[in-house]
Amino acid sequence: MQYAKIGPFNLYELFAFFFVYSFLGWIVEVAYHAVTTGKFVNRGFLNGPICPIYGAGVTAIVLMLCDVLNKTWAVALVGLAFPTAIELLTGWALEKFFHNKWWDYSDRKFNFKGYVCLEFSLLWAIAVIFVIEIVHPLTVKFVSLADNVTGTALVSVCIGLLVIDIIVTVLQALELNKQLKEIDGVAKVLGIGGEIIGKGVTAATLAVENGIDRVKQKRDDAVDAIVKKMPKRFLKAFPRLASKTSPNSVELAKESMARKKTKKHKISAPNETDGAETIRNEKTENDQ
Secondary structure: OOOOEEOOEEHHHHHHHHHHHHHHHHHHHHHHHHHHHOOOOOOOOOOOOOOHHHHHHHHHHHHHOOOOOOOHHHHHHHHHHHHHHHHHHHHHHHHHHHOEEOOOOOOOOOEEOOOEEHHHHHHHHHHHHHHHHHHHHHHHHHHOOOOHHHHHHHHHHHHHHHHHHHHHHHHHHHHHHHHHHHHHHHHHHHHHHHHHHHHHOOOOHHHHHHHHHHHHHHHHHHHHHHHHOOOOHHHHHOOOOEEOOOOOHHHHHHHHHHHHHHHHHHHHOOOHHHHHHHHHHHHHHHHO
């Protein structure tokens, strides 16, 4: 790796840049989500602490701007255009391959089909200026701490782990699609049942309500059974995830996760009646 070069950098340096910025990008995503929601969520598409879109983007920008890194206007221009193009291409490719929309900027002004928007493009430009002028010099020093043999060995291990992570994640995403389709099928079948009951017994309102409640409970139970086996990390990491092939399934899956969370809170909460009964018993014993 130390002998093969692309521009002024050898392959070890480029791969090292990629992994450093992929990790830093993951930290930024997790920190942003922690600030906005107050909890930790693995925000990357992959399972590991890495966001390759950041690593690939910054490394490519460093290569493109290697002769003009000291010119802020050039950094800003490329920082605006290149990350936007990557985000657009990645969003489109993920949707076409997995039939899910992983993020959606449709509610923001000046967006393009929900994949990108002007607001985040401008933020990309500011972020790239900060990275190139402040972070990258420190990254270069960090990467140079390892000699070529040690550095190549570390990068090779990281590449191996990345390949494994990609394979596992793709399999999980395909499994997610399969289970979303199952949820959608359950909803459609039992939804039809609910309509039949509602139309067939209009004279008996209470019976209708009870019948629809039973159908809904069956649907919820069936969905809960599917969600129990589902890789739920994707639903947490991508709150705006939307399935193109099973449009209602993501919302049903989230409702199932919320029901499970509510049940856990109820189980873990102390029973006030039991507590009061214990106090009364203790008082009776003391009186005796």
